[in-house]
Amino acid sequence: MGRKQNPEQRRRELCDAAIRLLADEGIKGLTHLKVDRTAGVPDGTTSFYFRTSSALLHAVAGRVAELDLQDLTAATEPPAPGENPAAGLAALVMRAADGPGFVRSRARLELAMPSSRDPGLAQVFALHQQRFVDMHRDVVQRLSPDADPAEVAERTYVLLTFISGLLLALSRGDRTIGSAEQLEAIICSLCRGGPQPEQG
Amino acid sequence: MGRKQNPEQRRRELCDAAIRLLADEGIKGLTHLKVDRTAGVPDGTTSFYFRTSSALLHAVAGRVAELDLQDLTAATEPPAPGENPAAGLAALVMRAADGPGFVRSRARLELAMPSSRDPGLAQVFALHQQRFVDMHRDVVQRLSPDADPAEVAERTYVLLTFISGLLLALSRGDRTIGSAEQLEAIICSLCRGGPQPEQG
Numbered sequence: 244m245g246r247k248q249n250p251e252q253r254r255r256e257l258c259d260a261a262i263r264l265l266a267d268e269g270i271k272g273l274t275h276l277k278v279d280r281t282a283g284v285p286d287g288t289t290s291f292y293f294r295t296s297s298a299l300l301h302a303v304a305g306r307v308a309e310l311d312l313q314d315l316t317a318a319t320e321p322p323a324p325g326e327n328p329a330a331g332l333a334a335l336v337m338r339a340a341d342g343p344g345f346v347r348s349r350a351r352l353e354l355a356m357p358s359s360r361d362p363g364l365a366q367v368f369a370l371h372q373q374r375f376v377d378m379h380r381d382v383v384q385r386l387s388p389d390a391d392p393a394e395v396a397e398r399t400y401v402l403l404t405f406i407s408g409l410l411l412a413l414s415r416g417d418r419t420i421g422s423a424e425q426l427e428a429i430i431c432s433l434c435r436g437g438p439q440p441e442q443g
Numbered sequence: 444m445g446r447k448q449n450p451e452q453r454r455r456e457l458c459d460a461a462i463r464l465l466a467d468e469g470i471k472g473l474t475h476l477k478v479d480r481t482a483g484v485p486d487g488t489t490s491f492y493f494r495t496s497s498a499l500l501h502a503v504a505g506r507v508a509e510l511d512l513q514d515l516t517a518a519t520e521p522p523a524p525g526e527n528p529a530a531g532l533a534a535l536v537m538r539a540a541d542g543p544g545f546v547r548s549r550a551r552l553e554l555a556m557p558s559s560r561d562p563g564l565a566q567v568f569a570l571h572q573q574r575f576v577d578m579h580r581d582v583v584q585r586l587s588p589d590a591d592p593a594e595v596a597e598r599t600y601v602l603l604t605f606i607s608g609l610l611l612a613l614s615r616g617d618r619t620i621g622s623a624e625q626l627e628a629i630i631c632s633l634c635r636g637g638p639q640p641e642q643g
Contacts, residue, residue, distance in 0.1 A: 415556070
């Protein structure tokens with residue numbers, strides 16, 4: 244990196260290095276010095292930009308949320324005529340299986356439990372989380388247009404919870420679901436709802 | 444704790460303190476000294492029983508797996524006549540919403556990402572994981588006796604992934620599902636499978 248680099252750009256690059264570090268070593272491995280070394284900048288650079296552990300953690304979370312939101316926005320185009328309404332969601336989720344999506348997904352999971360202890364950290368993810376929920380609800384509504392509001396709410400919750408478990412599995416290396424097409428079929432089945440259990 | 448206490452009993456008590464610490468402060472908070480303070484024993488006690496960070500981490504994971512296995516064994520009694528086959532699983536999962544089950548579930552989630560980086564740590568959970576999978580498959584088979592093996596495998600995977608997402612949600616404080624009965628109905632719906640999506 245050049246010495247005269249734009250501070251915003253430098254912050255982003257440090258956060259991107261911190262994301263790789265989180266993915267590789269977990270939250271215990273996230274130190275200012277290790278971010279310097281991972282980013283290939285002089286020792287002390289990360290401390291200059293992010294004075295405390297908390298500042299660094301919030302900045303990394305912000306960068307994860309920013310990148311997540313970019314992906315989400317790209318994936319929430321209305322389905323083309325004839326396209327399965329689950330296709331965009333399935334493709335978005337399967338990005339967690341490879342490349343930068345895998346790295347970011349691991350980093351995001353490392354922040355899941357810390358953010359349950361830190362309302363400020365949870366707040367960083369709030370906008371993305373709301374739009375992620377909306378995307379699931381939209382898929383449910385498109386796939387089961389006759390469902391009543393309570394059914395839509397329940398199926399949205401079931402779908403979100405399944406996808407959350409799948410993101411955890413993918414981040415831990417599970418590859419039982421190997422393609423977006425396979426996931427699309429499962430999402431369709433979940434959205435349309437199984438036969439309801441008999442009530443006594 | 445008495446000075447002449449049985450070493451096995453002392454190890455268990457230190458691990459139980461470490462579970463509470465993991466749940467409250469996360470993996471970054473798990474230090475030998477903090478375990479001493481949480482357990483109310485003299486400084487240095489935890490270091491005496493578990494020489495390294497890794498030894499402590501593996502011991503805590505072993506204790507979580509041991510307690511999980513006790514709960515799982517109690518929950519996998521065959522269903523009584525007239526009882527819903529999903530009842531045992533639903534009750535087991537909802538233990539993560541309160542009390543010691545909530546604490547242990549949070550601790551277990553703190554170990555999920557570290558165990559994806561540490562095969563020895565993953566191994567500690569392997570027996571429990573296999574029996575947990577078997578329990579899910581058994582519920583699927585009881586609830587959809589006409590499903591073929593591929594359908595059983597897929598529904599078992601979907602159910603496991605949903606439950607994994609739900610344990611993450613419960614551990615983070617989500618209480619959308621408020622009772623074992625509500626969860627039981629959702630499990631039934633997932634196990635029986637929705638109508639299959641039309642293939643073109």
